[in-house]
Amino acid sequence: MKRYASVITLKPDAILAYKQLHAHTWKQVLAKITECNIRNYSIYLYGNTLFSYFEYVGDDYEADMAKMAEDEVTQAWWSVCKPLQIPVSEAKPGEWWHDIEEVFHLD
Numbered sequence: 001m002k003r004y005a006s007v008i009t010l011k012p013d014a015i016l017a018y019k020q021l022h023a024h025t026w027k028q029v030l031a032k033i034t035e036c037n038i039r040n041y042s043i044y045l046y047g048n049t050l051f052s053y054f055e056y057v058g059d060d061y062e063a064d065m066a067k068m069a070e071d072e073v074t075q076a077w078w079s080v081c082k083p084l085q086i087p088v089s090e091a092k093p094g095e096w097w098h099d100i101e102e103v104f105h106l107d
Contacts, residue, residue: 007097007098008049008086008097010049010086011048011086015048017084019045028074029073029077036058038054039054
């Protein structure tokens with residue numbers, strides 16, 4: 001298992017809409033997340049910053065993320081969420097959610 005964390009900014013006027021979307025996340029999207037070996041997935045909000053954490057239990061992260069990205073329902077979900085978000089200034093070219101470094105963990 002590998003832990004992943006990332007951040008992105010929400011547009012200030014999009015916080016309520018984002019919360020409402022995720023209070024009713026589409027079942028097909030949730031199923032695809034699980035199918036792609038993601039577990040213990042959480043998104044937290046601090047001011048306008050979203051912090052995402054999940055655990056990956058598969059053997060080929062890139063292949064699973066490609067499978068998720070190819071899914072039409074997931075693409076539709078992202079098309080609803082993306083206009084509410086702004087990548088952080090530290091994001092690399094082509095990166096939407098910016099991966100962040102784990103500096104401490106205790107089981």
